[in-house]
Amino acid sequence: MLKKKIILVVVIVLFLVVGGFFWWQNRETPVEKWDEAEVSRRADYNIKETPEGQFIENEKAGISFLIPKEWILEDDPSYFSRISFHNPDAKFDEKRSYILEKGCVIDVYINYIKTNLDTLEKFINEDFSKSSSVIKVNKSSKTKISNYTALKYEYDAENLKMSYISVNLPIRNKVYKISLSNYIQEKENCEQEFDKFLETVSIK
Numbered sequence: 001m002l003k004k005k006i007i008l009v010v011v012i013v014l015f016l017v018v019g020g021f022f023w024w025q026n027r028e029t030p031v032e033k034w035d036e037a038e039v040s041r042r043a044d045y046n047i048k049e050t051p052e053g054q055f056i057e058n059e060k061a062g063i064s065f066l067i068p069k070e071w072i073l074e075d076d077p078s079y080f081s082r083i084s085f086h087n088p089d090a091k092f093d094e095k096r097s098y099i100l101e102k103g104c105v106i107d108v109y110i111n112y113i114k115t116n117l118d119t120l121e122k123f124i125n126e127d128f129s130k131s132s133s134v135i136k137v138n139k140s141s142k143t144k145i146s147n148y149t150a151l152k153y154e155y156d157a158e159n160l161k162m163s164y165i166s167v168n169l170p171i172r173n174k175v176y177k178i179s180l181s182n183y184i185q186e187k188e189n190c191e192q193e194f195d196k197f198l199e200t201v202s203i204k
Contacts, residue, residue: 029113031123039081040110047073056083061110061174066200068193071106083108087193099160104182104190106197114173121151124168134159145169145178146203156184163187165194171203 029037040061048055050066054073057064067073067085074084090103128137139154150169156162165180178201182190 038112062204109177
């Protein structure tokens with residue numbers, strides 16, 4: 001009888017330990033910890049020249065994509081936490097390099113955050129609300145990137161004469177953000193290039 005009780009206790013303890021482990025593995029990252037989350041570094045990306053353009057792959061983060069042919073990959077060391085590339089005609093403000101006077105830029109960011117689509121949407125909406133005096137959101141929707149559902153936002157910063165699109169995907173323990181920035185008068189052409197680029201994105 002005592003032996004059976006011991007076995008039962010051992011089984012219960014093992015169940016609690018295993019259950020606790022899976023809970024720990026699958027818990028979501030608290031929003032207040034997002035700023036401290038690990039980011040995918042520039043060094044994580046491998047670059048390969050192809051006839052169609054530069055093929056970029058990040059095996060650690062499970063993403064690959066093709067930079068449009070003739071577009072320029074930014075090699076500024078200050079861009080250590082993202083991949084950034086722009087079209088050949090892009091012209092930047094001399095004092096503020098994040099402002100375009102011509103052309104378009106695409107950036108890819110990856111944060112190691114575990115969350116879901118609803119939490120991410122709430123967070124982004126609150127962030128836009130805080131910036132409503134300078135940012136005008138024209139449209140928010142859901143789209144598909146590499147067969148995953150993503151949040152898509154189209155917005156303007158009219159004081160900078162800039163227009164933007166951001167696509168955000170929470171997948172497993174990562175949040176992928178792919179964004180387009182462009183001079184506002186070139187919005188239509190840049191958005192067409194962005195749509196073509198998104199078709200090359202593969203997330204495993």
